Amino acid sequence: MKLRHILAALLLPMAGLAQAQDMKTFMDDKRDNREANYEKWGPTSDRDGLGFIVRAGYVIGGTSPLPLPAEIRKINEFSPKGGFSLGVDGYKYFNTRWGISAGLRFFMQGMHTGANVKNYGMSIVMGEDVVSGQFTGTDITETRTSGFTIPLMATCRVGARWTFNLGPYFSYWIYRDFDGHVFDGYLRESSPTGQKITIASENPAYYDFSDDMRRCSWGMEFCADFRLREHLNVFGLLDWGLSDVFQDDFQTVTFPMYPIYATLGLAYYY
Amino acid sequence: MKKIFFGLSLVAALGLASCIQDEPLNSECDIEQAMVLTDDPEALFFNASQAVKDVPSADTVITFFLRDDNYDENRLKALAIQFEITPGATISPENGSVHDFSGEGVRYRVTSEDGAWHRDYRVRFSLTPSLPTDLHFEHFRPEPNGRYEEWFEINSENETVDMWATGNPGFAISRSSATPEEFPTISWDEDRIDGHCVKLETRDTGPFGVMMNMRIAAGNLFIGTFDVANALKDAMAATRFGLPFNKKPLRFEGYYKFKPGPHFQNRTGVIQDGRVDEPDLYAVLYENTDESGQSFTLQGDNVLTHPNIVALARVADRVHDFEHWTRFDIPFEYKKELNEDLLKRQGYNLAVVFTSSIEGASFCGAVGSTLLVDEVKVICEE
Numbered sequence: 277m278k279l280r281h282i283l284a285a286l287l288l289p290m291a292g293l294a295q296a297q298d299m300k301t302f303m304d305d306k307r308d309n310r311e312a313n314y315e316k317w318g319p320t321s322d323r324d325g326l327g328f329i330v331r332a333g334y335v336i337g338g339t340s341p342l343p344l345p346a347e348i349r350k351i352n353e354f355s356p357k358g359g360f361s362l363g364v365d366g367y368k369y370f371n372t373r374w375g376i377s378a379g380l381r382f383f384m385q386g387m388h389t390g391a392n393v394k395n396y397g398m399s400i401v402m403g404e405d406v407v408s409g410q411f412t413g414t415d416i417t418e419t420r421t422s423g424f425t426i427p428l429m430a431t432c433r434v435g436a437r438w439t440f441n442l443g444p445y446f447s448y449w450i451y452r453d454f455d456g457h458v459f460d461g462y463l464r465e466s467s468p469t470g471q472k473i474t475i476a477s478e479n480p481a482y483y484d485f486s487d488d489m490r491r492c493s494w495g496m497e498f499c500a501d502f503r504l505r506e507h508l509n510v511f512g513l514l515d516w517g518l519s520d521v522f523q524d525d526f527q528t529v530t531f532p533m534y535p536i537y538a539t540l541g542l543a544y545y546y
Numbered sequence: 547m548k549k550i551f552f553g554l555s556l557v558a559a560l561g562l563a564s565c566i567q568d569e570p571l572n573s574e575c576d577i578e579q580a581m582v583l584t585d586d587p588e589a590l591f592f593n594a595s596q597a598v599k600d601v602p603s604a605d606t607v608i609t610f611f612l613r614d615d616n617y618d619e620n621r622l623k624a625l626a627i628q629f630e631i632t633p634g635a636t637i638s639p640e641n642g643s644v645h646d647f648s649g650e651g652v653r654y655r656v657t658s659e660d661g662a663w664h665r666d667y668r669v670r671f672s673l674t675p676s677l678p679t680d681l682h683f684e685h686f687r688p689e690p691n692g693r694y695e696e697w698f699e700i701n702s703e704n705e706t707v708d709m710w711a712t713g714n715p716g717f718a719i720s721r722s723s724a725t726p727e728e729f730p731t732i733s734w735d736e737d738r739i740d741g742h743c744v745k746l747e748t749r750d751t752g753p754f755g756v757m758m759n760m761r762i763a764a765g766n767l768f769i770g771t772f773d774v775a776n777a778l779k780d781a782m783a784a785t786r787f788g789l790p791f792n793k794k795p796l797r798f799e800g801y802y803k804f805k806p807g808p809h810f811q812n813r814t815g816v817i818q819d820g821r822v823d824e825p826d827l828y829a830v831l832y833e834n835t836d837e838s839g840q841s842f843t844l845q846g847d848n849v850l851t852h853p854n855i856v857a858l859a860r861v862a863d864r865v866h867d868f869e870h871w872t873r874f875d876i877p878f879e880y881k882k883e884l885n886e887d888l889l890k891r892q893g894y895n896l897a898v899v900f901t902s903s904i905e906g907a908s909f910c911g912a913v914g915s916t917l918l919v920d921e922v923k924v925i926c927e928e
Binding site: 344464468471474478481 | 603754758
């Protein structure tokens with residue numbers, strides 16, 4: 277539920293802004309000399325097309341199995357935890373439209389989420405011991421990471437005021453944390469006909485898989501910059517993780533979970 | 547530009563699509579409760595509440611115990627049972643249909659709502675078997691998956707009586723890698739009075755035990771049932787002590803050996819310096835119905851204290867000697883008058899309980915505490 281709102285909140289203003297304010301300018305661009313207009317909103321010919329962008333933003337998002345399985349019945353609560361990002365990108369334009377950029381950002385991101393699940397196939401492995409089966413009940417998970425991200429992106433000026441960036445990113449997590457508990461439900465051991473094991477609210481089962489999280493991860497980044505005024509951008513970017521947050525040899529959670537975090541913020545470019 | 551908007555809305559659509567999907571159909575197929583549909587439950591049972599049975603999730607045989615003073619097989623020839631089953635599941639033959647329950651009983655199949663799973667049940671009626679009182683611990687068999695042993699006795703009518711329970715099923719959940727010898731309660735023939743004795747050893751429950759704040763499993767063996775489904779929810783309520791008994795017990799006797807484990811730990815796993823573990827051995831007779839006539843069972847937190855207790859025999863001077871067997875012979879101490887009529891009507895339960903850690907029910911004790919027990923007798927009035 278919440279995720280829907282966040283996505284909507286993230287994407288609608290961008291589209292709205294574009295429609296309301298930029299459409300007219302964009303149409304003007306078509307009519308007038310594009311080159312001149314691009315020059316006005318940030319020349320790509322200065323300093324051989326080289327420059328920097330300093331970005332500061334608020335990070336929201338989550339770590340989730342993808343796609344969300346049918347066994348997840350309801351997201352009861354979702355809140356982002358301590359999200360911000362601060363960094364600098366260097367860019368180089370080869371012509372008016374196309375360039376490349378690379379950056380270095382420090383980030384803190386995380387989430388707290390509670391979900392109801394039904395017949396959720398799971399397996400928890402601890403050392404030699406395994407508890408596996410179908411869990412029906414409530415799960416609360418909290419995860420936080422902080423570290424550095426290096427995006428390597430292709431840059432395209434799709435309009436005088438719009439710039440899109442797309443490319444892979446690599447992250448190093450200095451701090452990582454993933455823990456939670458399950459309660460108010462039961463596990464059917466091995467299969468839906470197996471032994472029922474009640475896990476009550478009064479005695480939840482706690483887990484902490486922080487040490488099993490990886491340190492290096494990667495994914496794809498998409499970033500849209502809109503030139504609010506000269507030297508000042510508003511931007512939205514999405515880091516879509518493509519590596520499981522857990523190490524390859526980690527068997528406890530049997531499905532991969534991916535970090536998907538968006539940043540909304542302001543950027544100063546020169 | 548249109549393409550860009552299209553791209554953005556595609557991302558949004560993907561985001562939305564990844565949200566909640568349609569609810570899957572139920573895949574469970576349990577009989578949760580069985581109720582005998584009869585106008586006169588007293589004709590079949592000593593207590594009308596015995597016409598309704600909650601069915602533990604592990605059970606596939608549902609037995610209704612009949613009163614033995616007016617047994618008539620003809621009463622079983624046309625009975626209907628109403629089942630409560632998993633929502634959406636179906637049962638065959640039809641729920642509430644009339645069948646002949648004399649003989650081996652009636653088989654039912656429950657199929658899950660999604661059609662992918664089924665469970666087969668058997669419902670039967672039987673007289674309450676008499677509990678043997680000479681307990682030799684010679685009869686045991688591996689449980690269906692072969693993980694650990696289960697004990698039973700043979701009574702004077704040559705019937706198998708599944709009267710013993712242990713906490714082994716709970717240990718099996720936490721330590722899936724444990725071999726049968728590593729369980730808290732095992733049969734033992736390397737040291738015994740005769741044949742096999744039973745060896746109870748307090749064990750570490752591993753990382754899952756830490757996860758559930760249940761770090762140790764004391765070896766235990768008791769007359770009663772172990773409700774493994776609720777072992778993690780409420781461990782005290784999972785040990786359901788006692789089964790119907792119709793004799794007046796006088797003395798509790800037998801042999802044991804005990805050695806404490808080296809480090810006594812509390813529930814949070816902190817070692818308690820200077821604390822030495824103790825075993826516990828006792829037998830208790832109690833009234834098995836409450837004031838409102840509902841069936842009542844003693845459990846971990848009231849087995850020695852509940853006002854329903856009529857008589858108790860408990861080993862008091864616990865000898866720590868693993869070299870020699872210690873003999874005990876304890877008289878039952880009666881707290882109330884025994885009602886002879888109630889005794890005949892299966893109104894009392896007897897529990898015999900052994901554990902290798904006296905506070906094992908609250909997960910305090912020393913890993914390695916070991917209690918051997920053999921040749922136990924509950925001497926009764928003839």
